[in-house]
Amino acid sequence: MTHQPFTILFIGGDFERKGGHDLLAVFLQGFANDAELHLVTTAPIHCNHPKVHIHRQIEAYTPEWLQLYHQADVFVMPTYSEPFGWVLLKQ
16 A cells, blocks of 8 residues: 655745745744645745745636645645635635
């Protein structure tokens, strides 16, 4: 039986306001050995860690977007300000 890594998903165009930098730092510090992090954002961030996957060309409600939700074990959005969390209304 193949062991699948625990999959963490973050979606946010405004990477800084939505806590993306903090999430990435915490992931690299404490979870990179046991999980994979998938970041869906248009922000110009870079990370060369093999367990960090940055998805830049995925738009909301596309098959690729929904597939990432279905594959994730947990969705994380450590936002600093979110007047209405559209990303939480996945279908």
